[in-house]
Amino acid sequence: MDAKLKRRLRTPFLTMLALLVLLGANVLLGSLFTTGHAWIAEVLIATVMVATVIVVAMEAHKEPPVIRLFSGVGFFWVAILFALTMVDYTTR
Amino acid sequence: MSPSDTTLRDLHVPTPVIDPPDDYLHVEQTLSSWIFTTDHKRIGLLYLVSITVFFLLGSIAAGLIRLSLIVPDGEIFSNDIYNRLFTLHGVIMVWFFLVPSIPNTLGNFLLPLMIGAKDVAFPKLNLLSWYVFVLGSLFTMFVMIWGGVDTGWTFYTPLSTEYADSYVIAAVLGVIVVGFSSILTGLNFMVTVHKLRAPGMTWFRMPLFVWSLYATSMILVLATPVLTIALILLFAERALGLAVFDPANGGDPVLFQHLFWFYSHPVVYVMVLPGMGVMSELITAFSCKRVFGYKFIAFSSLGIAAIGFFVWGHHMFYNGMSPYAGLTFSLMSFIVAVPSAIKVYNWAATIHKGAIRLDTPMLYAMSWIGLFVIGGVTGLMLASTALDGHVHDTYFVVAHFHYIMVGATVVAFLGGIHFWWPKITGRLYSEPWGRISAFLMFFGFNMTFFPQYLLGYMGMPRRYHVYPPSYQVLNVLSSAGATMLAVAYIFPMIYLIWSLWYGERAGDNPWEAKGLEWTTTSPPPKHNFHHMPVVDFEPYDYPNIAPEK
Amino acid sequence: MSGTVGIKVEEHFHSAEQQRETARLGMWTFLLTELLLFSGLFITALVIRVQHPTSVTAVALHLKFWIGATNTAVLILSSFSMSVAIELSRLGRQRLMLRFMLLTAALGAVFMMLKGYEYYRDYVEHMMPFLPYRSYELAADPASRLFTNLYFITTGLHAIHLTIGIGIMLVMAWLASRTGFLQQHQNRIEITGLYWHFIDLVWMVVFPTLYLLNR
Numbered sequence: 001m002d003a004k005l006k007r008r009l010r011t012p013f014l015t016m017l018a019l020l021v022l023l024g025a026n027v028l029l030g031s032l033f034t035t036g037h038a039w040i041a042e043v044l045i046a047t048v049m050v051a052t053v054i055v056v057a058m059e060a061h062k063e064p065p066v067i068r069l070f071s072g073v074g075f076f077w078v079a080i081l082f083a084l085t086m087v088d089y090t091t092r
Numbered sequence: 093m094s095p096s097d098t099t100l101r102d103l104h105v106p107t108p109v110i111d112p113p114d115d116y117l118h119v120e121q122t123l124s125s126w127i128f129t130t131d132h133k134r135i136g137l138l139y140l141v142s143i144t145v146f147f148l149l150g151s152i153a154a155g156l157i158r159l160s161l162i163v164p165d166g167e168i169f170s171n172d173i174y175n176r177l178f179t180l181h182g183v184i185m186v187w188f189f190l191v192p193s194i195p196n197t198l199g200n201f202l203l204p205l206m207i208g209a210k211d212v213a214f215p216k217l218n219l220l221s222w223y224v225f226v227l228g229s230l231f232t233m234f235v236m237i238w239g240g241v242d243t244g245w246t247f248y249t250p251l252s253t254e255y256a257d258s259y260v261i262a263a264v265l266g267v268i269v270v271g272f273s274s275i276l277t278g279l280n281f282m283v284t285v286h287k288l289r290a291p292g293m294t295w296f297r298m299p300l301f302v303w304s305l306y307a308t309s310m311i312l313v314l315a316t317p318v319l320t321i322a323l324i325l326l327f328a329e330r331a332l333g334l335a336v337f338d339p340a341n342g343g344d345p346v347l348f349q350h351l352f353w354f355y356s357h358p359v360v361y362v363m364v365l366p367g368m369g370v371m372s373e374l375i376t377a378f379s380c381k382r383v384f385g386y387k388f389i390a391f392s393s394l395g396i397a398a399i400g401f402f403v404w405g406h407h408m409f410y411n412g413m414s415p416y417a418g419l420t421f422s423l424m425s426f427i428v429a430v431p432s433a434i435k436v437y438n439w440a441a442t443i444h445k446g447a448i449r450l451d452t453p454m455l456y457a458m459s460w461i462g463l464f465v466i467g468g469v470t471g472l473m474l475a476s477t478a479l480d481g482h483v484h485d486t487y488f489v490v491a492h493f494h495y496i497m498v499g500a501t502v503v504a505f506l507g508g509i510h511f512w513w514p515k516i517t518g519r520l521y522s523e524p525w526g527r528i529s530a531f532l533m534f535f536g537f538n539m540t541f542f543p544q545y546l547l548g549y550m551g552m553p554r555r556y557h558v559y560p561p562s563y564q565v566l567n568v569l570s571s572a573g574a575t576m577l578a579v580a581y582i583f584p585m586i587y588l589i590w591s592l593w594y595g596e597r598a599g600d601n602p603w604e605a606k607g608l609e610w611t612t613t614s615p616p617p618k619h620n621f622h623h624m625p626v627v628d629f630e631p632y633d634y635p636n637i638a639p640e641k
Numbered sequence: 642m643s644g645t646v647g648i649k650v651e652e653h654f655h656s657a658e659q660q661r662e663t664a665r666l667g668m669w670t671f672l673l674t675e676l677l678l679f680s681g682l683f684i685t686a687l688v689i690r691v692q693h694p695t696s697v698t699a700v701a702l703h704l705k706f707w708i709g710a711t712n713t714a715v716l717i718l719s720s721f722s723m724s725v726a727i728e729l730s731r732l733g734r735q736r737l738m739l740r741f742m743l744l745t746a747a748l749g750a751v752f753m754m755l756k757g758y759e760y761y762r763d764y765v766e767h768m769m770p771f772l773p774y775r776s777y778e779l780a781a782d783p784a785s786r787l788f789t790n791l792y793f794i795t796t797g798l799h800a801i802h803l804t805i806g807i808g809i810m811l812v813m814a815w816l817a818s819r820t821g822f823l824q825q826h827q828n829r830i831e832i833t834g835l836y837w838h839f840i841d842l843v844w845m846v847v848f849p850t851l852y853l854l855n856r
Contacts, residue, residue, distance in 0.1 A: 005732065012724030019717045026853060027710045034702075034856045046849045053842045057720055058835055064662065066286055070669040074676040077314050078683075080401050085350050085684055088405070088417035089691050211653040213663050279670045287663040288653070317674045321681030325794065333771035334790040336685060342696075342784035347688055351681050619653075 015056045022049050115518065115615040130215035131618060136200035137516070138222050139192055144585075146188040146229065153181035155578065157557075158540075158571040166558040174557040175242035176258070182245030183236060183263065187270055188229045190501055191359060194366035195312075196225075196277055198508050199305045201516060203281060205609035205616065206299045208290025208625040213283040217276050225273035232266025235259045244555060246352065249337040249345040253329040261331050264323045271316045271323075274362075278312030281305055290608075292627035296390070299607055299631055300383065303390040304369025307397035311358045311365075315401070319355035322348060346412050353404035361400040363497055364464075365393055367504030368435055371457055374507050375439045377605040378454035379446025382632045385438040392431035399428040409477050410484050418477050425475035432468055436461060446636075451603075452526030456507030459534045460500055467495030470545065485555075488548025494541045503533070506584060511605075513588065514598030518615045521591040525583060533580035539573025606632055646733045646827040661828050668835045675802070679843050682795045686850050689791060693784040700788040701855035703768055703778065708759045709852040712752050716841040719748035723837045730830040733823050738830070739814050745837065746810040749803055756800055769793075792851050799840070799847055806840050809833060 026045045029038045055061050060071040116133045126134060157177050160168045169177065200218065204211050212218050235241070241263045243252045252260050285306050289298070326348065328334040337343045376383050383389065405413060405421030439461065448454070470492040473479045483489060513521055543566040548554075552563050559567070601610040612621050647657060654660040690697045722744045729738035763769055767778040770786045771793070779785040813833050816822065 005728070005734075008728040008732070009725060012721055012728065015724070016717055016721035019720075020714060023710070023713050023717065026849065030706065030710075030853045030856055039854045042849055042853055046845060046853075049845045050842055053720070053838055053845065057724060057841075058838045063665070067662075067666055067669055070666065070673060074314070074673045077401065077677060078680040081318065081354055081677075081680055082684055082687065084402065084405065084417070084420065085347075085688065086691070087420050088346075088350070088414045089688055091414040091416040209653065214667060215653065217667075275671075275674050279667060279674070282670055283663055283667045286666060287659060313670060313674055314677055317676075317678035318681050321678050324798070325681070325685070328790070328794050333773065334794050335771075336689070336787055336790055336794070338787070340783070341786045342693055343787050344688065344692065347685060351684075 011056065015052060018052060019049055022052075114617060115613060116618045117518070117615050119618050128219070130211070130219050132200050132204055132212050132215065132218055133516075133616065133620075135218050135222055136197050139196040139200060139225070142222075142226060142229070143189050143192055143197065146184050146233070147581075149233065150181055150184035150189055151578065151581070153177050153184065155574065157181060158574040160557050161559075161567045162564075162571050164559050164561045164564050164567070169557065171557070172242060175244075175555070176236070176240030178555055179241045179244050180236045183232065183241070183267070185497075186245055186359070186363075187267060188225075188233070190363045190497055191274060192225065192277075193363075193501065193505050194370060194508060195281070195305060195308055195362070196221075198301075198370065198505075198512060199281065199308075199366060200277075202512065202609055203284060203302060203305055204288065205612065205620055206302050206607060207285065207288060207293050208608050208621070208627060209284065209288040210619045210621075210624075212280045213288055214280050218280055221273045221276035221280070224276065225270055228266050228269030228271075228273065232263055232270070235262040235266060246356070247323070247326060247348075248352075249326065249329070249348040250339060253326055253335070253337060261327060264327050264330075268320055268323050268327075271320050274312045274316045278309035278316070281309040282313065285309075290625050290627055294627075296387065297627055297629075297631055299369075300372035300386065300389050300393070301366075301369035304365045304372070304393045307393040308362050308365045310394075310397045311362050311400065315355040315358040315362075318351055319359075322351035322355070325351070346408065349408050349411060350404070353407045354401070357404040357407065358397070358400045360493070360496070361396055363501050365396060367460070367501045368393065368432075370504040370508040370511075371435075371439060371460055373605075373607070374453045374457040374511055375442050376632045376634060377511070377603050378449045378451060378457065379443045380449070380604075380634050381442055381446035381636050382634050383438065384441035385434075386631065389435050389438050392434045395431040396428065399424065399431070403428050403475075406475055406480070409480050415477075422475055422477050426472065429468060429472050429475075432464075436465060436468075450527075452521075452523060452530055453507045453511040455527060455530035456503050456510065456533075459530065459537075460503045460507065463495055463499030463503065463534075463537065467492055467499055470495065483548050485553055486548035487544040487552045487554055490554050491541050491544035491548060494544070499537055499541070503537075506530075506533070509584075509588070511603065512609075513591070514602045515609055515614050515616070517592055517595075518598055518613075519591045519595035520598050520602060521595055522587045525587040529580050529583040529587075532576060532583070536573050536576030536578075536580050540570050540577050541573070543567070543570045543573075606634060646731060646823045647825070648828050649825040664828055664832055665835070668832045672835065672839045675839060675843070679795075679798070679846070682791065682798070683846065683850055686788070686791055686795075689784075689787050690855060693787065696779075696782050696784040697788045697855045699779055699782055700785050700792070701852060703766065704792065704852050705759045705762055706852050706856070708755055708762075709848050712755050713844060713848045715748055715752045715755065716844050719745050719752070720838055720841045722748060723834050727831050727834045730817075730823060730827050735817070735823055738823075739818055742810055742814040742817070742830075746807045746814070749807040749810070752803060753800065753807075756796065788855075795847055795851060799843055802843070803840050806837055809836065 022045050026042050029042050054071055058071070060068055063071070116131055126138065129135060156169070157174070160166065160174055160177070166174070200212070239259050241256070241258045241260055243256050243258070243260060247260070247264065285302060325336055329337060335341065335343060337345050337348045339345055372383055372389060402424040403421055405417055406425045409418045470488070474483065474489060474492060510521065510526055513519070547563055547566050550563065552559050598614045600612065600614055608625055608627070611625065648660060650657050650660055654663065722741045726738050726741035726745060729741060767776055768789060769775060770777040770789050777786070779789070810833065813829065817830065
């Protein structure tokens, strides 16, 4: 494998390692802590994984501003769905 | 402006054809050149034919409903048939007529022209969206006529998942398919506006119609998938036994409504925003005046699209939802009225001291303002939980949304069709008949739907075809108005089609309007412009001449 | 073996750069719709959890946690091989790129096989309440049916998307095997990659939502 290819593959390789490590952490939490507030850490880890995929694997950090906007704005709309629906279900 | 050919043709002497015209309509005329076209202008016309067919079908259903409501005892149709009729009417009118009406016909035709592009970003995807639309809509229409669905277009659970004895599964699948068509259109338009603007066409030089199409596309892209998942869950429950809303097992039918209305409220803005965009074009052209508050109107379009996602619970105030949620949704519903009001004020300010020409499109535009204000104000009334408690599920609601969807959207659609007819077809329609139809429409519409406000306020429920005899007079009045309205819609179909063969040929810019679409020929060439434009002028740079006293 | 890579510009675009960016923006917009699609399922999961917390926990403990976790790792590996394929396409290394595209599809198929085995185990362990002829393990807890059904709907919808992705990968690999492909359509590999990464991303939310958080 030549040097140019090796350089190019560094980021995807490190991304994969990071994602596997984070997955391992979540699996550990899930198998050891089946009660309590471990879910908060698990949600955070999953969020970091999702963000890593979008920013690094899908190369959103290299894209022009309009694509960066589109890559993030969906989550805001998901938040609207979640927030207002939960206003109903948490106040019944 | 190139010289235009406006001499009247003597019908008995055919025009000598030396060179066949090379505009988009005549460049190829085989059936396959239409069915396999990727030209956005032809796709716009394909959609126009499709939605007109559905408009006719939906109107027939409406006519039968109004016929049935002439008598208070429901003798004309059985309960079952009546339920199927209003479901047919709702499904067809909302999904197969209103949602695609302005965006997929006028929008498809005009968007690339208005920004100086040769076509949309993904022309083949555009054609695919039409194929998907035809496939889904024909399938659903077939299902609805073959046996029908009786749940209403809202498909509430558990009626739709468990108790309805009608073709819910098939209808739901058809609607899911048509949803893909909406998504593809929205996707195409958004990317086109971002990426295919001509040199010099900055965001703030674009016509306001383009801003409204962009806002509409935002909604189509963000909201339609949630309808898709709501219907998939409905399908899974009814067809596969994978129940998630089933109250017998502790499920919540209201959850379906949350998912359904998360889409279905923003979709009403899909139906109204393009009409608002058309309004900006008509009002400026026929007042011969620059638009008042361009940026306010542009950002209001985006504001309506965004805030429109926060209000869906106002369809659910009294179905078991928490009253605190009701409070939140009610507040947001009041807020969403603000950008719409801003637009109406700005249009009024645009007309003020303009050189007003009362041609047919302007008559429609003026109707729009009056009818939209009535519809919008009654919407505010419905946003108040206290008032809504009294009129929820009555004809008051029916009147409100028809004032917006028919009084605003259809009126804007007709106004736009008349305004851009010369550009699309190269022909002029008959102006006297246009004005007659516009007046007839205004009176017929009000006669049909204003009594329904009164009926609803007095307590007549919606989706019922029996009612106490004391309501009969208003019902008969409404049905009589519907007849006038039907005539008002039939007239344009006749004289517009007539103009295709016998109408006077139009020049490039018969209205002397501003905008890139008026700088090219009528009809435009296949690639829109003979010379690709470079934009160095502001939008709506009308001379602002006040009328002479 | 490797010539300059590029794209053939279509007639309504004025430059290759415009076409590339337009294609990417189009795919991101499509992925936006997919995000909203799956979000309906996630909010349903949250609502059922809030209304029936103990039932949901009972179901989660019956789900095949380790198969789910392994499947997550499989998809992460497939995303890596997809990224490799994209980098190879940028360097014009057509044959090696094809190998990694096929590897990506193969890893997707591994996921599907594990999923199939998981569904088989669900059947054996009486965790399919929608089957009218078979008893249900948690029948004493009617509300548990809701979350179990949601598990099948969510993983089923994801599996459909993954199957489509595998299909697209194979078709794209076949098209990309022709000479001159990378000189004319290199960005199609990148666009396919965006979709593939997104399927991985969705699973990274599905796994915690269904298997992990409710234990």
